[in-house]
Amino acid sequence: MNQKTVLVIEDDRSIARLAEIMLSGKGLKTHLCLDAANAVQMTQRVMPDLIILDIHMPRRSGISILKRLQHDEATRAIPVIVNSVLTRRQSIEQLKKMGASDFVSKGAGIEALVEKVVFHLETESQP
Numbered sequence: 001m002n003q004k005t006v007l008v009i010e011d012d013r014s015i016a017r018l019a020e021i022m023l024s025g026k027g028l029k030t031h032l033c034l035d036a037a038n039a040v041q042m043t044q045r046v047m048p049d050l051i052i053l054d055i056h057m058p059r060r061s062g063i064s065i066l067k068r069l070q071h072d073e074a075t076r077a078i079p080v081i082v083n084s085v086l087t088r089r090q091s092i093e094q095l096k097k098m099g100a101s102d103f104v105s106k107g108a109g110i111e112a113l114v115e116k117v118v119f120h121l122e123t124e125s126q127p
Contacts, residue, residue, distance in 0.1 A: 004121050005029045007048040009039045009065065010083070011057040015106070019052060022114045028121070036060035040068045043075050050121055052113065055084040055095075063098070070099035079120050083113050 006028050010016040013034060020030040033042045036057040043051065051069070055062035062082065069075045079101035086092060092103045101120060104113045 003027065003029055004049040005031065005046060006050050006052060006117060006121075007031045007033060007043060007046055008052045009033045009036065009042075009057075009062070010052065010054045011036060012054070015054075015083075015110075018110050019113065022110055023117060026114060026118055028117070036062070036065060039065045040072075040075075043069060043078070044072075047074075048078060049124070050117060051078055051080045052083050052117065053080050053100075055082060055086060063095075066095070066098055066100060079124065081113070081116055081120065 006023050008016050008019045008030060011034055016032045016034060020032055023030045031046050033039050037059050053062045053065060066080060069080065080099065081102045081104060082095050082100045083104050083106060085106050087105055095103060102116050104116050
C-alpha cells in the first residue's frame with residue numbers, strides 16, 4: 001500500500017497511541033488529534049486519506065465533527081470510520097446516514113479497527 005495518511009481523532013491517549021503504533025506497522029502515516037476542539041482544523045491541514053473518529057469526547061462531540069466534515073466540500077470525501085462504545089444498531093445507522101463510512105465498536109479491539117482501515121484504504125485505491 002502506498003504511504004497513506006490516517007488521522008486519529010481520539011481523546012483517550014492510550015487508544016490513540018495504540019492505533020498509531022498498529023497503523024504505522026501497516027506502513028501508514030498517522031497523525032493524532034487528542035483534542036476534539038481542533039479536529040476540523042487539523043483535518044483541513046493534514047488532509048488525510050482516512051479518519052478514525054471517536055464519538056464521545058469532551059468539549060466537542062464526534063457527531064458535530066462528522067457534521068462539519070460532511071458540510072465542507074474539501075473534507076466531505078474523506079472516509080470516516082467511527083470507533084466508539086456505541087452498540088445500538090439505530091445509532092450506528094444514524095452515523096452512516098450522517099456520512100460515516102464505517103463503524104467499529106471499541107469492544108471489538110484495535111485489530112478490528114486496523115483491519116477496517118486497511119480494507120477501506122485498499123478499496124479506495126482500486127480503480
